[in-house]
Amino acid sequence: MVTPVYDTQHIHRLLEAVSDPEIPVLSVNDLGIIRDIQINGHQVEVVITPTYSGCPAMDMIAESIQSYLHSCGYNEVKVTTVLSPAWTTDWMTETGKRKLETYGIAPPNRITRDSDAPKKCPRCGSTDTRVISQFGSTACKALYQCNECMEPFDYFKCH
Amino acid sequence: MKNQSNSTVPFILYLADNNLILAQRNSEWCGHGPVLEQDIAITNITLDLIGQARMLYQLAADHINRQNGNQDATEDTLAYLRNEREFSNVLMVELPKGHWGFTVLRQYLFSEFQYLLYRHLSAHADEPLSAIAIKSLKEVTYHVQWSREWVLRLGDGTSESHQKMADAVQDIWMYTGELFQAAPFEDAAVLQSIHTEWKQRISETLEEATLIVPEKVFMQQGGKQGIHTEHLGYMLAEMQYLQRMHPNATW
Ligand SMILES: [Zn+2]
Numbered sequence: 001m002v003t004p005v006y007d008t009q010h011i012h013r014l015l016e017a018v019s020d021p022e023i024p025v026l027s028v029n030d031l032g033i034i035r036d037i038q039i040n041g042h043q044v045e046v047v048i049t050p051t052y053s054g055c056p057a058m059d060m061i062a063e064s065i066q067s068y069l070h071s072c073g074y075n076e077v078k079v080t081t082v083l084s085p086a087w088t089t090d091w092m093t094e095t096g097k098r099k100l101e102t103y104g105i106a107p108p109n110r111i112t113r114d115s116d117a118p119k120k121c122p123r124c125g126s127t128d129t130r131v132i133s134q135f136g137s138t139a140c141k142a143l144y145q146c147n148e149c150m151e152p153f154d155y156f157k158c159h
Numbered sequence: 160m161k162n163q164s165n166s167t168v169p170f171i172l173y174l175a176d177n178n179l180i181l182a183q184r185n186s187e188w189c190g191h192g193p194v195l196e197q198d199i200a201i202t203n204i205t206l207d208l209i210g211q212a213r214m215l216y217q218l219a220a221d222h223i224n225r226q227n228g229n230q231d232a233t234e235d236t237l238a239y240l241r242n243e244r245e246f247s248n249v250l251m252v253e254l255p256k257g258h259w260g261f262t263v264l265r266q267y268l269f270s271e272f273q274y275l276l277y278r279h280l281s282a283h284a285d286e287p288l289s290a291i292a293i294k295s296l297k298e299v300t301y302h303v304q305w306s307r308e309w310v311l312r313l314g315d316g317t318s319e320s321h322q323k324m325a326d327a328v329q330d331i332w333m334y335t336g337e338l339f340q341a342a343p344f345e346d347a348a349v350l351q352s353i354h355t356e357w358k359q360r361i362s363e364t365l366e367e368a369t370l371i372v373p374e375k376v377f378m379q380q381g382g383k384q385g386i387h388t389e390h391l392g393y394m395l396a397e398m399q400y401l402q403r404m405h406p407n408a409t410w
Pocket of ligand 1: 121122123124125126146147148149150151
């Protein structure tokens with residue numbers, strides 16, 4: 001039996017082990033969706049914010065947080081959702097962006113306030129790429145193709 | 160929007176119903192899109208619309224429960240256990256999906272409306288509602304972009320695609336007026352200013368797509384008062400079947 005430590009920073013670090021079910025290489029910390037951790041005696045409340053309002057992964061993420069913290073010995077865990085301020089890819093950590101790239105997904109890359117595009121092909125590194133569809137396999141991604149190595153790849157859109 | 164106590168819940172339900180019904184309609188494309196990428200695009204848009212509907216129904220349920228002093232209303236009871244006459248969505252969103260051109264045109268006309276409305280609601284006094292609007296606005300921005308590109312591509316496309324789009328504009332136009340006819344739960348002045356901007360944006364796009372904006376058309380209405388076309392009943396019958404047959408069934 002693990003002895004739970006009732007410390008917000010400690011719990012925050014533990015959440016590094018909880019990943020996004022659709023992009024398992026990213027932890028919930030990398031995604032930047034953990035908004036707050038409240039401790040009241042032996043009660044732990046984790047406040048998260050959704051990435052996209054219809055993202056089917058959100059319910060699963062909330063369950064994963066709960067069951068993982070249970071397995072760490074925290075018996076009373078509540079996960080709540082807040083909408084405001086709305087999540088933005090700017091909250092994704094630099095580590096998260098590097099992990100994405102290694103995984104084969106071009107990380108969000110803001111060019112101006114309203115425009116964004118992948119910096120380079122995550123496979124060969126070429127900057128010569130083109131958009132195939134604004135909507136990729138999930139709401140958060142767009143589909144691109146590299147004009148150099150010809151491989152199609154996912155781009156995590158700025159949001 | 161106007162009187163906090165009387166119009167808040169009907170207004171939130173109106174927004175939610177528009178989203179849910181259009182999402183349910185669009186979901187008929189799942190597995191039937193013209194090409195894989197566009198099948199995925201319309202279903203992702205649909206997912207956004209359902210996500211927004213869920214947030215809105217949850218908010219409406221909170222208000223209803225506070226008024227009634229119980230916990231009976233949930234997002235699910237509001238979506239699955241209300242009758243046709245209790246849905247206040249505009250008629251436009253319940254129309255059959257038609258061909259691809261009709262679907263993208265409806266999406267475009269509706270998304271432009273939604274964009275302007277959410278932009279206005281972003282500054283709404285009811286804080287949870289403005290949070291939903293700000294969140295949704297980001298998503299709707301994509302919907303406008305995507306559907307606009309399709310309207311341009313098909314309108315200014317082959318002679319066949321052009322003709323189909325011109326017919327679609329004629330067919331749907333009589334359902335656009337209702338968006339701007341203020342119901343008691345809406346603010347007429349706000350709708351009027353949105354209408355002006357909406358018309359301008361739509362005219363620009365249709366013109367670029369070599370399509371003509373119809374003038375002096377008789378406008379259908381009734382959705383906001385719960386008077387629907389025959390199409391909504393069939394849709395609800397299918398959508399609500401499981402909860403009606405097996406009350407409280409869960410996954
Ligand atoms: Zn490449």
